[in-house]
Amino acid sequence: MKSRFRFSLLTLMLLVCHTSAAQDAVNEDPILQDPILQDQVRYWKGNLHTHSLWSDGDQFPEMIADWYRQRGYNFLALTDHNVISAGQRWMSLKKIVDRSDSGIVDRYRQRFGEHWVEQRKSPKNGDEEIRLKPLNEFRALLETRGEFLMIQAEEISDRSEGKPVHINATNVAEALMPAGGDTVREAMQNNLRMILEHEKSHGRPVLPHINHPNFGYAMTAEDLAAVVAEKFFEVYNGHPGVNQLGDEHHASIELMWDQINAIRFAAGVEPMMGIATDDSHEYHGRAGSRPGRGWVMVRSRFLTPEYLIAAMRQGEFYASSGVSLTQHDFDPQTRTLTVTVDAVEGESYRIDFITSLKPGTDPHKIGLVVHSHDGDKATYQMKDNECYIRALVTSNAAHHDPSFKDQKKQAWTQPVGWPTK
Known part of the structure; x- marks a missing residue:
């Protein structure tokens, strides 16, 4: 009886020692203890519109990726026209x-x-x-876990009614050819449907976003509002030729955003969210669409395509052309949006809260600035007659590489306060 007891006790002691040793091994594992894997939400900086020698850019793709990596970007999508950087070229x-x-x-x-x-x-x-090296060959030279990620993407470049219809597809598995359409709106819908079918068939999230709507004045607010499955468009594109400010006959992109969402609100459709991008083509210092002008800051736990796309679909990001935020939070209970700027010494900021008034409001105003605050933190509580609220933060500092005259550094938060279904 004593020998059995001693055997059981010895087995228990060995089991405890083994468990303790295993736990010590886990505690000492540098991968498992890496702060990157400690389940912390943070901002990741990235550009989702980039061109290389694979289409009409003027630089090797790995040189471009290295440029972004060295300047503190966390992710980059190469989006060449109707091609992905794959295969022999x-x-x-x-x-x-x-x-x-x-x-x-x-x-x-x-x-x-x-x-x-x-x-x-x-x-x-x-x-x-x-x-020309493909992505799957050069990414190993540049990617660093939790620091820098390359995402395979494409700019699907179509035409309809003599106008350009361009949609980016981020995290594609293979190149997608333009689907066409008899009208601009139909071409948008057909290409978006193709992207969503690709997402489903490959079992991977793909983020489509509409590019530079005022390029060639191809798209109207009505077009963008009607393609209800699309939730993202470029509120800022760093290419000098995309008519960011509009003209006497066409709305600026800023106003177009509110027109789109006023229409969508009335139709009970989810809002369009705004992305800032470079649309870079020129990497040698000459005039043109240069890198570093616009980006997104995505609030996510992990730096993977899946987590980044999931966060953006939840509106957990803001767009920037130079201003950084430490906070952009909406309290659905009090319907209050709070914005805090990561202030730069020597700069001052204006925070504008922008909305469109609900249909039936007299007068029915779209893109209305309902409150402005000079400073690096502001809060606004929505009124009952407002469709949504978003914030535009503008610095008094000039953009470091402007794409249009008198451009200032800015940041855009996403529209919030939308009715829940």
């Missing part, structure tokens, strides 16, 4: 130099090494060619 050295400058390949070699850059004579005509 060789490009004429002359075309590369003509598009950029004579030093582009030397800088490429200097950054990534002589053995990384692949050059050959074309088997067709003997011309010098450089191989």
Whole structure:
């Protein structure tokens, strides 16, 4: 009897020691103890509209990604026109130099090494060619867990009624060809339907967003309001040619946003949310659509495409062209929006709270500034006759690389206070 007791006691002691040792191993595991995996919500900075030599940009994709990585971005989507950076692609050295400058390949070699850059004579005509590296080949050189992530994406570039219809699809599995349509609105709907079917068939979240609606004055607020499955569009695009401010016959993008959401509110449709992007093409200091002008700040627990997209679908992000926020919270009980700026020394800020009044209000105003506050923190409580509330924060400081005249640094929060179903 005593021997059985001693055996059981010994087994228990060994089990306790094993469990303790296993727990110590977990506690000492540097991966499991990494702050990145400690389930903390934080902001991640990213650009969702970027072009490279794979379409009409003028730089190698890994050079572009390295530019963003070195400047504190956490994620980047390469969005070349109707193509993803995948497969074998060789490009004429002359075309590369003509598009950029004579030093582009030397800088490429200097950054990534002589053995990384692949050059050959074309088997067709003997011309010098450089191989464009695909994303799945170069991402390992740049990605860092919890710091920098590349997301495969595409700008689906369509046309209808002689106008450009461009929609970005972020986190695609393969390239999607334009679906077409007899009207701009139909082309938008057809392409969006294709993206959503792609998402379902591949079992991965894909974020579609409408690009630069005023480019070629292709899209109206009515068009964007009608495509109800689309929830995202570019409230700011850093390309100088996208008519951000509109003209005497066309609304600015800022006003268009409120027009879209006033229509959607009346129809009982979810609001459109605003994204800021670079739409970068030019990376050598010349005039054009340069990087670093606009971005999104996404509030998420983890830096993965799935978590980022889920957070954006919940409105957990803001758009920026230079202003950073530490807080943009809406209390649904009190219907109060609070915005706090991450203030920069020497800058001052104006926080405008913007809404559209409900149908039947006299007068029925759209894009109405209902309250303004000078300072780095402000709170606004919605009134019963307001459809939603959003905040626009404007710094007195000029944008570091403006895309239009007299541009200031700004940030845009998403419309909140929308009726719940």
